[in-house]
Structures are given as structure tokens and as C-alpha cells.
Amino acid sequence: MAVKYTLEKKSSECEARAGVISTPHGDIKTPVFMPVGTKATVKTMTPEELKDLGAQIILGNTYHLFLRPGDELIKKAGGLHKFMNWDRPILTDSGGFQVFSLSNINKITEEGVEFKSHIDGSSQFISPEKSISIQQNLGSDIMMAFDECVDPSATKEYVAQSLEMTLRWLDRCVASHTNKNQALFGIVQGGLFKDLRKRSVEETIKRDCQGFAIGGLSVGETKEEMIDILRFTTPLLPEDKPRYNMGVGTPDYLFESVEAGIDMADCVLPTRIARNGAAMTSEGQLNIRNSKFKEDFTPLDHECDCYTCKNYTRAYIRHLVNVNEILGARLITYHNLYFLTHLMDEIRQSIIEDRFLAFKNEFYNKYGYTKEK
Amino acid sequence: MAVKYTLEKKSSECEARAGVISTPHGDIKTPVFMPVGTKATVKTMTPEELKDLGAQIILGNTYHLFLRPGDELIKKAGGLHKFMNWDRPILTDSGGFQVFSLSNINKITEEGVEFKSHIDGSSQFISPEKSISIQQNLGSDIMMAFDECVDPSATKEYVAQSLEMTLRWLDRCVASHTNKNQALFGIVQGGLFKDLRKRSVEETIKRDCQGFAIGGLSVGETKEEMIDILRFTTPLLPEDKPRYNMGVGTPDYLFESVEAGIDMADCVLPTRIARNGAAMTSEGQLNIRNSKFKEDFTPLDHECDCYTCKNYTRAYIRHLVNVNEILGARLITYHNLYFLTHLMDEIRQSIIEDRFLAFKNEFYNKYGYTKEK
Numbered sequence: 001m002a003v004k005y006t007l008e009k010k011s012s013e014c015e016a017r018a019g020v021i022s023t024p025h026g027d028i029k030t031p032v033f034m035p036v037g038t039k040a041t042v043k044t045m046t047p048e049e050l051k052d053l054g055a056q057i058i059l060g061n062t063y064h065l066f067l068r069p070g071d072e073l074i075k076k077a078g079g080l081h082k083f084m085n086w087d088r089p090i091l092t093d094s095g096g097f098q099v100f101s102l103s104n105i106n107k108i109t110e111e112g113v114e115f116k117s118h119i120d121g122s123s124q125f126i127s128p129e130k131s132i133s134i135q136q137n138l139g140s141d142i143m144m145a146f147d148e149c150v151d152p153s154a155t156k157e158y159v160a161q162s163l164e165m166t167l168r169w170l171d172r173c174v175a176s177h178t179n180k181n182q183a184l185f186g187i188v189q190g191g192l193f194k195d196l197r198k199r200s201v202e203e204t205i206k207r208d209c210q211g212f213a214i215g216g217l218s219v220g221e222t223k224e225e226m227i228d229i230l231r232f233t234t235p236l237l238p239e240d241k242p243r244y245n246m247g248v249g250t251p252d253y254l255f256e257s258v259e260a261g262i263d264m265a266d267c268v269l270p271t272r273i274a275r276n277g278a279a280m281t282s283e284g285q286l287n288i289r290n291s292k293f294k295e296d297f298t299p300l301d302h303e304c305d306c307y308t309c310k311n312y313t314r315a316y317i318r319h320l321v322n323v324n325e326i327l328g329a330r331l332i333t334y335h336n337l338y339f340l341t342h343l344m345d346e347i348r349q350s351i352i353e354d355r356f357l358a359f360k361n362e363f364y365n366k367y368g369y370t371k372e373k
Numbered sequence: 374m375a376v377k378y379t380l381e382k383k384s385s386e387c388e389a390r391a392g393v394i395s396t397p398h399g400d401i402k403t404p405v406f407m408p409v410g411t412k413a414t415v416k417t418m419t420p421e422e423l424k425d426l427g428a429q430i431i432l433g434n435t436y437h438l439f440l441r442p443g444d445e446l447i448k449k450a451g452g453l454h455k456f457m458n459w460d461r462p463i464l465t466d467s468g469g470f471q472v473f474s475l476s477n478i479n480k481i482t483e484e485g486v487e488f489k490s491h492i493d494g495s496s497q498f499i500s501p502e503k504s505i506s507i508q509q510n511l512g513s514d515i516m517m518a519f520d521e522c523v524d525p526s527a528t529k530e531y532v533a534q535s536l537e538m539t540l541r542w543l544d545r546c547v548a549s550h551t552n553k554n555q556a557l558f559g560i561v562q563g564g565l566f567k568d569l570r571k572r573s574v575e576e577t578i579k580r581d582c583q584g585f586a587i588g589g590l591s592v593g594e595t596k597e598e599m600i601d602i603l604r605f606t607t608p609l610l611p612e613d614k615p616r617y618n619m620g621v622g623t624p625d626y627l628f629e630s631v632e633a634g635i636d637m638a639d640c641v642l643p644t645r646i647a648r649n650g651a652a653m654t655s656e657g658q659l660n661i662r663n664s665k666f667k668e669d670f671t672p673l674d675h676e677c678d679c680y681t682c683k684n685y686t687r688a689y690i691r692h693l694v695n696v697n698e699i700l701g702a703r704l705i706t707y708h709n710l711y712f713l714t715h716l717m718d719e720i721r722q723s724i725i726e727d728r729f730l731a732f733k734n735e736f737y738n739k740y741g742y743t744k745e746k
Contacts, residue, residue, distance in 0.1 A: 040692065044699045069667075069692040077670055077688060085684045294442075297450055311458045315450060319413065319442040326417045326699055 002183035003142060003210050005030075005242045005263070009352045015235055015261030018351040021211075021242050023089040023141040024181050025081065028056045030242065031258045031348055033249065033340045034091060034266040039064050040074070040084045043271045044330045045337070047086045053306065053334055054341040057089040057141075059266050062134050063098030067117055067124070071137035079139030091266075092140035093246070094131045094173075094187075100149040108148065110165065128172035136179045144213065145173040147187040152220040159191040163200045166215075167207075174208050183210035185244060191216055192225055194232050201236040212237050213244040214262070218253075227256050234261035251280070251343055251367075255360045258347055270336035275329045277321040280339045282367055288318045288332065300331075306338040375556035376515060376583050378403075378615045378636070382725045388608055388634030391724040394584075394615050396462040396514040397554050398454065401429045403615065403636040404721055406627065406713045407464060409644065412437050413447070413457045416644045417703045418710070420459045426679065426707055427714040430462040430514075432639050435507050436471030440490055440497070444510035452512030464639075465513035466619070467504045467546075467560075473522040481521065483538065501545035509552045517586065518546040520560045525593040532564040536573045539588075540580075547581045556583035558617060564589055565598055567605050574609040584615040587635070591620040600629050607634035624653070624716060624740075628733045631720055643709035648702045650694040653712045655740055661691045661705065673704075679711040 002024065009018045021028040035042045035050060038061040042050055050058065060080055065071060077083040080090055096113075099105070103115035103124075112127030126134075131146035147166040150159050166189050177184045186209035190196030204212060214233055217226050230245065237243050242264060245257040249267020257265055270280060277288045281301035286293075288300070299309035300317065308317075308331040320328030350359035375397065382391045394401040408415045408423060411434040415423055423431065433453055438444060450456040453463055469486075472478070476488035476497075485500025499507075504519035520539040523532050539562050550557045559582035563569030577585060587606055590599050603618065610616050615637060618630040622640020630638055643653060650661045654674035659666075661673070672682035673690065681690075681704040693701030723732035 039696045039698055040689070041698050041700045044703075046700065046703070064696075068696055069688070073668060073688065073692075076668060077686065083686075083689055085689075295446060295449060313450065313456075315442070315446065316413070316456055316458075319446075323412045323437075323441055325412055325414045326702065327414045327419065329699065330417075330419070 002181055003242070005211070005240060007239060009354070011351055011356045012354055013357050014259045015231070016258050016351050016356045017261060017263070018348050019242070019263060021263070023057075023183070025087060025089040025141055026056075028089055029348060030263040031254075031344055031351075032056055032264055033254065033344045034059050034264060035337050036061070036266055036268045036271065037084070037086075037090075038268070039068070040080060042337075043275070044326070044333045047084070049334060050086070050337070051088070053338040054345065055088070055337065057091060058086065060090055060092045060138060060140060061098060062092050062095035062131060062138070063102065063126075065092075065138060066095060066126070066134050067119055071134040075137040075139070079137075081139065089141040090138075091142040091264075092135045092138050092144065094144040094146040095126050095134065096131070096144075096147050097149050097246075099126055110168070112146075128169040129176045132173050132176040132184075136177075136182065139179075140182060142183045142185060142211065143177070145170045145184060145186050145209070147189060147215055149219065150189065150191060150216055152191070152216075154191065156191075156193055156196070159189070159193060160196055163189040163196055167200070167203050170204065170207050170209075177208075185209055185211040185213055185242075187213045187215035188233060188237075189215050190233075192221060192229060194229070197229060197233045198236065201233060205238055209241070211242040211244060213246050215246065217245065218247040223253070223256075226253075227260065230257060230260035230262065237261075249340065251340075251363065254340070254344065255347070255363070258351075259356070259360065270340050271333050274332035274336045277318075277328070277332065279332050280336045284368055288314060288321050288328075293318045300335050301339065304335065304339065306335050308332070308335040308338075375554055376615070378584070378613060380612060382727070384724055384729045385727055386730050387632045388604070389631045389720075389724050389729045390634060390636065391721050392615070392636060394636070396430075396556070398460060398462040398514055399429075401462055402721060404627075404631045404717055404724075405429055405637055406622065406717045407432050407637060407639040408710050409434070409639055409641045410457070410459075410463075411641070412441070413453060415710075416648065417699070417706045420457070422707060423459070423710070424461070426711040427718065428461070428710065430464060431459065433463055433465045433511060433513060434471060435465050435468035435504060435511070436475065436499075438465075438511060439468060439499070439507050440492055444507040448510040448512070452510075454512060462514040463511075464515040464637075465508045465511050465517065467517040467519040468499050468507065469504070469517075469520050470522050470619075472499055483541070485519075501542040502549045505546050505549040505557075509550075509555065512552075513555060515556045515558060515584065516550070518543045518557060518559050518582070520562060520588055522592065523562065523564060523589055525564070525589075527564065529564075529566055529569070532562070532566060533569055536562040536569055540573070540576050543577065543580050543582075550581075558582055558584040558586055558615075560586045560588035561606060561610075562588050563606075565594060565602060567602070570602060570606045571609065574606060578611055582614070584617060585610050586617040586619050588619065590618065591626075596626070596629075599626075600633065603630060603633035603635065610634075622713065624713075624736065627713070627717065628720070628736070631724075632729070632733065643713050644706050647705035647709045650691075650701070650705065652705050653709045657741055661687060661694050661701075666691045673708050674712070677708065677712065679708050681705070681708040681711075
């Protein structure tokens with residue numbers, strides 16, 4: 001078995017749960033936040049730094065790696081783990097989301113998606129079989145099924161037809177999935193329509209999947225809509241398999257996802273905003289470019305004990321960001337990933353001690369994380 | 374005494390010498406290569422990485438730090454060491470070279486230099502007193518005297534007059550030098566005119582300086598001209614004080630400088646070329662973008678045991694550089710600085726064992742460092 005989920009503790013108040021996912025590259029304590037390493041590197045970080053800050057698993061992006069340097073090259077290198085010198089678990093997405101969000105789509109057919117590369121405009125084609133083939137070349141621990149990411153403005157009729165195609169695509173992914181050291185996760189679709197979500201869950205869980213993602217969220221719906229769909233959909237999934245909410249990375253979205261029964265989440269947010277000078281702190285998001293930090297010789301986050309906060313001041317990091325020095329992006333990236341990783345550790349501990357909702361309320365009340373400093 | 378030079382061994386065949394410079398932030402074994410940390414950071418590196426790769430002392434640039442974030446801010450932070458979290462020695466230049474090379478000069482007068490900032494065009498003024506004041510605010514271990522960097526095409530008459538002004542400026546630097554925990558190095562000028570070099574040395578060494586630099590080189594003259602002036606000038610300097618050749622960082626220039634009796638050198642080259650994908654290796658300079666490295670799963674330098682070479686392949690680093698990932702610049706920067714630092718260690722050892730020229734010839738013959746791969 002490529003991955004195995006062991007439930008450790010379930011909240012008595014909500015769907016939140018703590019568990020362990022075991023993989024060929026080690027165990028993952030859940031719930032877990034997964035840093036994104038799109039192009040075979042979590043931007044600005046070394047693998048040692050990722051381990052040091054507590055990352056248990058990282059993502060790689062199939063679309064990007066397929067285009068550059070190519071999955072065949074990575075296979076020759078011995079797989080993505082060896083290529084990038086990361087020996088902990090890796091999850092790869094299917095390429096679907098990027099095909100739909102980054103490329104000019106030429107044509108979506110039953111067979112797959114024809115698109116133009118965002119890099120050089122070349123024509124490319126990804127089908128369910130191709131996606132699995134790429135992911136098997138990459139050798140990730142967890143592969144995602146190739147699905148259609150439906151535009152949030154699509155009609156119910158379109159969403160209904162699309163989820164049926166996604167199910168047929170899932171069958172083809174399952175059929176192509178030959179390397180059983182790698183897990184395959186199915187993706188539940190259905191947009192904001194609960195009857196369609198139900199249909200999608202019922203059919204998806206019949207397939208040979210080792211975990212499930214809730215797809216079609218974080219694509220423009222409101223936070224309330226996302227929470228509503230998550231709370232409806234997640235409990236329909238089998239308890240003995242991991243559940244993954246793709247693309248969320250703010251503290252509130254992590255709390256809400258966990259409360260709905262989600263085990264895994266990922267997002268480029270902490271690394272992306274770091275390169276723009278924004279830090280996630282226990283007092284809310286902080287834009288280090290703000291002139292009020294000019295002579296602030298205190299750490300980014302006064303409650304943090306990460307490498308960045310132990311060694312550098314806001315004034316120094318502000319200077320680095322202002323003069324476009326790479327070390328500035330490095331230091332904030334490190335801190336932001338540490339912040340989310342450790343927040344998830346605390347969330348996990350609160351579940352084990354059955355005080356998740358109290359911890360959530362405490363966090364929300366005390367820190368006001370959406371406050372812009 | 375801010376710095377003290379102890380001669381350990383002098384070559385029996387040439388002017389090469391091994392020694393130790395002691396400073397308030399620790400000892401420096403010489404000859405030494407000094408990485409450049411222009412804007413209070415050696416580009417892409419943390420202080421821990423610099424220590425790990427063997428850096429004993431780094432440079433800060435007075436001109437850049439004066440403009441951003443400002444020397445007063447750094448003074449408030451507790452000095453440059455504390456601001457950037459580097460507890461080993463720091464040398465600051467005088468700002469002179471950057472004033473002459475980066476700015477639009479308005480006016481050079483006996484009083485100092487009026488120039489427009491390369492950042493915002495604002496009018497600025499640096500005099501010998503101002504340069505020392507900035508450097509005292511920065512709190513470097515070694516300060517450089519403010520001198521005029523003469524254009525290499527200048528007439529002998531101009532060079533002669535300029536060196537006299539630089540001597541008067543040195544007197545003003547010495548008079549402003551109040552913090553005796555910091556050393557002040559004088560700079561010998563005189564262009565390519567040996568009689569002027571002799572005059573400059575004779576007068577400069579009369580002043581209260583704790584070390585000396587050979588100025589006005591690496592500004593467009595040929596390698597042979599540089600070697601000729603270095604071999605003429607350096608032996609005229611007192612044996613009990615360190616000698617510094619500013620702005621050299623290729624292996625051949627380091628060998629030639631050491632052979633002429635130089636103890637210290639610095640250059641942005643290893644860090645700058647790293648960000649363009651060029652690595653210094655024992656087989657010569659290597660441009661990682663070259664397509665022949667596409668599937669090369671061997672280290673950057675087959676004879677190197679640095680962090681980069683122990684953990685990553687040419688194919689991976691090439692990929693990172695091709696997709697503009699910061700980790701690519703980090704890995705090559707680390708390697709290049711390690712390469713030069715360790716080359717200087719080997720050079721030092723060869724001097725101690727009185728086989729410097731043999732080692733130089735061996736290096737030149739075996740490696741052909743200028744060969745472009």
C-alpha cells in the first residue's frame with residue numbers, strides 16, 4: 001500500500017481529526033500544511049531549511065515539471081526526490097488546475113486537454129493517462145487524478161456533465177496507475193451544488209483511490225460558500241482515507257478546513273507573499289515595507305522562535321526587501337512556512353486534547369489574523 | 374590596537390607571505406579572499422552559510438549603506454555586525470570607488486566629492502571626514518581612507534596632482550579617525566607610473582595607518598600592467614602591516630597578487646557570475662546554462678566537497694537557473710565562494726610549506742582556469 005491513513009483522534013465537537021499518513025518516504029502527522037515546490041524547489045529554500053522549519057511533505061507541480069525540465073529528465077535523474085534532494089514525501093498535482101489557469105486552452109475533449117504552453121506557446125496535450133505517466137516519472141508518493149477544473153461561473157448543467165467526465169477520467173487514471181508505491185487520490189467535483197457534490201462523492205469513492213481531494217474550491221467562491229460545501233462534502237468521505245483541500249493557506253481557511261474534517265492543505269500564499277515583503281505573524285499579516293518598521297529592531301513576530309525571528313530585526317529585513325536582496329525573501333519565506341507549519345502542529349495538538357474549537361476561538365479572538373498592520 | 378598583523382612565513386622565492394591579522398572580531402588567516410556584502414548582505418547568503426563555507430571576513434560598501442538604509446540607522450541598530458547578524462570581521466570601503474563609478478559626479482574639489490545618487494538622483498556629498506564618519510557609524514573592523522579613483526586614461530600630470538590630494542585627504546581621514554577599535558588603511562595611488570607609486574608609498578606610510586591598499590588597479594589596465602605595478606609597489610610597503618589588493622577575484626589574479634606580497638583581496642565576481650549561472654571549478658569556469666549539462670547528473674565541480682557539490686547535480690542546478698529559481702543562484706554562490714576561500718587556504722598552506730610557486734604552476738598547468746567550458 002502506497003499510503004495508509006491511521007485515525008488517531010476525532011474531535012467530539014466537529015469533524016476535526018488528528019491522524020498519521022504513512023508513505024514510502026516516511027510518516028506525515030495530520031492535519032498538515034504542505035509547502036509548494038512548483039518547479040522542483042520550494043522557492044528560495046533548501047531541503048534542509050524545509051526540514052528545519054518542520055515541513056513533512058511538499059508539493060511538486062506536474063504541469064510546470066512536464067514543461068521544464070521534463071518528466072523524462074527527472075525520471076533519468078532517479079525521480080523528483082533525488083533530483084531535488086528531498087527525501088521526505090512529495091505530492092504531485094495532476095496538472096489540471098494549471099492547464100486551466102495558466103494556458104490558452106485550445107480544446108477540451110473526452111480524450112483530454114489540448115493547450116498552449118505559457119512558456120513558449122507550443123502546443124501540448126495532457127490526458128488522464130499522460131498526467132499519470134508524468135506523475136509516475138516524477139515518482140511522487142501521492143499522485144492526483146486528472147480532473148476538469150470547472151469555471152465557478154459555469155451552469156449547473158455544465159458542472160453536472162463535467163463531473164461525469166471527471167469520473168470517466170478517474171477510471172482512466174486508475175487504469176494507468178501501475179506503480180503501486182505511489183498513491184492515487186481522486187478529486188470530488190460538483191461546484192456549489194450539493195446534490196452534485198453528493199453524486200461525485202458516491203461515484204469517486206467507488207474507484208480505487210487511496211485518498212480524496214475536494215476540488216473546485218478556492219476558485220472565486222465566497223468563504224461562506226467554501227465552508228458550506230466543505231462541511232457538506234467532507235463527512236461523506238470514508239473515514240479511513242486522507243482528505244485534502246487544495247490551495248488554502250491562510251490561518252482562517254486552515255482552521256475552517258480542519259473543522260470540516262480535512263487532513264491536508266497546501267498553498268503558494270506563504271512563499272509568494274514573502275517575496276513581496278509580507279509576513280504572517282501572531283499579530284496578523286505584516287507588510288515589512290511599511291515605513292513604521294524602519295527603526296524597529298524587534299523580530300518579525302514577537303511570539304515566534306524561528307531562525308528568522310531569533311536572528312534578525314524588522315529594520316534589517318525591511319532594508320533587504322527595499323533593496324531587493326534575495327536574503328529578505330529567504331528570511332520571510334522561512335518564517336511564513338514555519339508559522340503555518342507550527343500553527344498546524346498546534347491545531348493537531350488541540351484536536352488530540354479535544355479542545356480544537358476552543359483553540360480556534362482563542363486564535364481568532366486573540367490575534368485577528370486578517371488585520372493589516 | 375584595532376588590527377595587528379603577524380607574519381608567519383615568507384616565501385623564499387617571491388614576496389608571497391602567510392600571516393594572521395587579529396581584529397576585535399577575531400583573527401584572519403592570510404592571504405585571504407573576502408566576499409563582498411555590498412548592501413549588508415553577501416548576495417543570497419546567510420551569515421551561517423558564509424561561516425560554513427569558510428569566510429573569515431566580509432566587505433560592506435560605504436556608498437550603498439550610506440544611501441540605503443543610512444549609516445545613522447545602522448548605528449542605531451548597534452552597528453553593521455549586529456544589523457546583519459555577522460560576528461566576524463568586516464572591512465568597509467571608503468565609498469570613493471562607487472562615487473566615481475556609479476554616480477554622476479558634479480564636482481571634485483579639495484573639500485570632497487559632490488555627486489548624484491544612482492538611486493534617486495539626489496545630490497550628495499562625501500568628504501574624507503564624511504567617509505570616516507559613515508564608517509565609524511557602521512563600526513567595521515577595517516576602514517579604508519577616502520581617495521580619488523583616477524581614470525586610467527588620466528595624464529601623468531593629473532595622476533601626480535591627484536595623489537597629492539589623496540595624501541591630504543588621508544591626513545583628514547587620520548584626523549577624523551577617533552574610534553581606535555577600528556583600523557584605518559591608507560591607499561597607495563600613482564596609476565601606472567612607478568615614480569608616482571614610489572612617491573605615494575613613501576608619503577602614505579608616514580601617516581598613521583594600520584594597513585595599506587594598492588589603489589587604482591583593476592580599472593582597465595592589462596593583467597601584465599597590474600602585475601608589474603603590484604610587484605614594484607608592494608615590496609615598498611612595511612612588512613609588519615597588511616596589504617590589500619582591491620577588487621580581484623579570479624584565481625590567476627589572486628595567485629599574482631599573493632606572489633607580489635598581497636595579503637587580502639575581494640571581488641563581487643564569484644557572487645555576481647553565480648547569479649548568471651557561472652561556476653568556478655577546478656576544471657575552469659563552467660556556464661551551467663550550456664545544453665551539454667542538461668542530463669549531467671554529476672556535481673558542479675568533481676573535485677569539490679562543498680554543500681552544493683555534495684548534494685546537487687549540474688542537471689538540477691541548470692534547471693533551477695533556467696527557470697529563474699533563487700535556489701540556483703544560492704547553490705552556485707555557495708560553491709563559488711567556497712572555491713575561492715579554499716583556494717586561498719591551499720595557497721596559504723603552500724606558502725607555509727614554501728612551495729607556493731610550485732603550487733601556482735601546478736594549478737595553472739593542471740586546471741587551465743580561464744578555459745571556458
